[in-house]
Amino acid sequence: MRRAPVVVAALLIAGCRNLEDPAPSQATRLVIHGVLDMQRDDQTVLVYRARTGLPSAVEGSAVSDDQPVGNAQVSMTNPDGFTVPADRLLTSSGDCCVPGIYQFATGPFVGMALHPGGTYTLRILTPAGEVVTGTTTIPGPAEFILDPRRIFFRQRDTLRLSWSRIPGASSYEVIIRMAFGEYRTFADTSFEMAGTALTIAGDEIFSSGEDTDVVVSAVDANYYDYYRSQSDPFAGAAPSHLSGAVGVFGSIVPIYHVPLRVR
């Protein structure tokens, strides 16, 4: 009997093992994030590589820990077939260029103008010869409404918003920008939330004494499918409508901005 604890301990020790093993690196995959915003004069496209175990992964990058892809040829074609190349973003010291970030000027007087209902095609050619293409159709036309800032009593009020359906919109994203963080969800043509609502982490969405902004945007199918979906290890990444990469090339049209002062 006196040996029993020893035997049990020996069995436990024999059963202990290192649960970590090195895994082989995998083939590289391009990750694209590009969203055309009708409210902006510059459109940004991020070109990165997913973390697949290759030793060249860059740590601590400004936007993502994924590896940025520099010197890619990024271009966009408008509904008329006119193609413009992307500009490179200069560093804060004026050097060329911030890797992985590409911009298109789409202001009223420069570059390529964006039109509601227009279909735009993105094409990326990386130095390694990979080609990525994607297409988005901008929802609209839509009128942008900016409400004056209003008082919102969190214990008493319920935020109720509704808006008209926008042609070409797959859904509408509601963003509530809080003092510390944001709450995002997709809705159809109305949204309702009690002032006392909490986030999934248990934080107040409407905090007393804070200014809170609520923005509703019409989004296209690419944006909606990519951002509405949850990724998990059994299903893989959120759906992408890109060819040659994962990620998104979509469009967004802000239609409603409600600033609140929460009491």
Add this chain to the structure above:
Amino acid sequence: MREEFVRRCGSVFFALWMAAVVAPRAHGQQRPTQPDTTKKTDSLAHRPITLPAMHTDTSRIERRLFESQPNVSTLSITGRELRSAPRFFAEADVLRSLQLMPGIEARNDFSAGMNVRGGEADQNLILLDGYPVYNPFHFGGLFGTFIDPAVGRVDMLTGGFPAPFGGRLSSVLNVRSAEDDRRGIHGTTEVSFIASTLSLGGALGSSGSWLLAGRRTYADQAINLVKKNAFPYHFFDLEGHVAHTLPLGLRFSATGYGGDDLLHFKSTIEGERQHVLWGNRVIGGTLSRAFRRVPSLLGDSIVAEQRVSQSLFDLNTQISGGGFSLTSKVRDARVGGALTAYAPNQTRSVGYEVAGQRLAYSVNYPVPLFPTDSFRQRVRSVSAYADELWTPTPSLMMEAGVRYDAIADAHAAAFMPRFSVKYFLNKDLAVSAAFGEYGQWIRSLAREDIPLRAVDYWIGSDSVTPMSRARHYILGVERWVTPSRSFRVEGFYKRYSQLLEPNPFDDPQRRGDEFLPVKGWSTGGDFMLRQFDTGRFGGWIAYTYTLNSRVDSDGQRFFPSQDRRHDVNVVGSWHLPRYTLAARFNLATGTPYTRIVGQFDRIRYDPMSGSFTKQNDVPELQFLTGPRNGERLPLSQRLDISVTHDWRPRGLTITPYLSVMNIYNAHNVFGYVFDYSGAPPKRISLPQLPIFPTLGLSVAW
């Protein structure tokens, strides 16, 4: 009918043995004591008389089934046999014990769910005395809901089931309540590391029985003594069963079950709702009567039976004061009945079932691994069947039937033929075959690829989700080597059409994309060598081979997650003079999994700043996956043992026990987590259950 049964099968026999009148004494055997007739009569009246021991034997129910029915792919196990297997976390668990039988496989140690002959886990019809139970699991699938002492018998049909059963594609499990008709109150109480169980029962009048059983875990209370609210979880079950013969020859039985899992988180805010509650409620009654004077055309007798039941399931998750809310409801009500006519060589039955389900699922915020849709549904079905068991010659029996299922809300209806045949090559050896078509219109939103299956979220067929269909082909041989030893081997092939799998990327704003179409097949074979308990030893060796193939909506062929090729279980219990030793060894090949081949951050676009940001500075990790289920987990193995000691003071049976799971602490892989944040990447294996000893005590009277 009965005479024919005895004549043809000779299956009911009684053997009486005269044994020693008094127990052998220490000095050896004694001759039986003869009554001393020289004693005075008055002294005899006050002296106890030891009567000769009488041993009564009858054929086993498995043998009777072998002789009287095709019983293709049918396993019938008594509660006692199920209890003979080593316990799981100190709990004797019906569903865990069933996983040791051929054709029935579990995904891992953490799942009490079943994959039967390659079928998905939601394809099993689970019944308690014939009434459906929708989520018969506790603690995220770790334990089954059935209270062990309340289980009298379990009938498991792993394929080719006859026309009276429908609504599921793979199997039928009917757990029958124990009926103890001994006079007085008898019972069992068990105290284990995990839970306490009390079961009481006895005779009800002269021709009935009652049973009441309950179980509650108390790990929460025990851990509370050390640290408050460290483990705020418990579950309980309460089950009752009554059977009684009423006037006019009516036989009535009723079963009620209620069980809940309760997880109460500590709230950080006063009045904040923080809990996860789920549980089942089942109540059902059956009224039957045998009519003996019937037209000769119908046979010797007719048994009419009517059933009515309601089965409820509720899941209510409230976290962060409602910041995350997830609810699931099932309201199932059904009536059914059957008329069965018995003739010397034929048993004919017709039956019906009308069922209605109200199903609801809602979630207020999308989170990974959980369905994102919210819906309410009403499903109504009408079923009818006819079935005939015919024995044209003593060596041949056939069962043919047809089942009709109509689902009103799906505008779907189907006739599904069933056929099975058994041919006796001699009285102990038979070959059998079965064919059947099956339909399923209630299915789970839980994804098969996720190895943990806490609960099933049920959804029904409607205009956009069709009824799934399957066709079974089974061929088998069964041989009884001795009256207490049998051997069975069966091969099967199942073809699925209109199978549906939950869509992990379904759009909560769009109805009809919750499922994706899948087709495929499962094939394989299983065998079982079974030594029935003869007082010294009982056990079995079960082996299952399955090969499964599915084709997803993109036309890609893959092995489904339950595709475990080889699975061997060796189970035995040895009865020594004072102790009973039980052991179970499992050896199984790994199930497929999808390898993570990369990760990246999903970066949100912020229309207020016109730039990309990481939401709340918490990266939304996206997983890149390799070919679906393209790799396999390694072989797993586990040895469980238990030792029990019987002590019988004053009419009690006191049985302390020691049970050790995974006694040599084998490292079985539950799954892999991949970390691509550095180079080289890391693969971290998540272990299944380690060695786990438990102690308990059972008292029966």
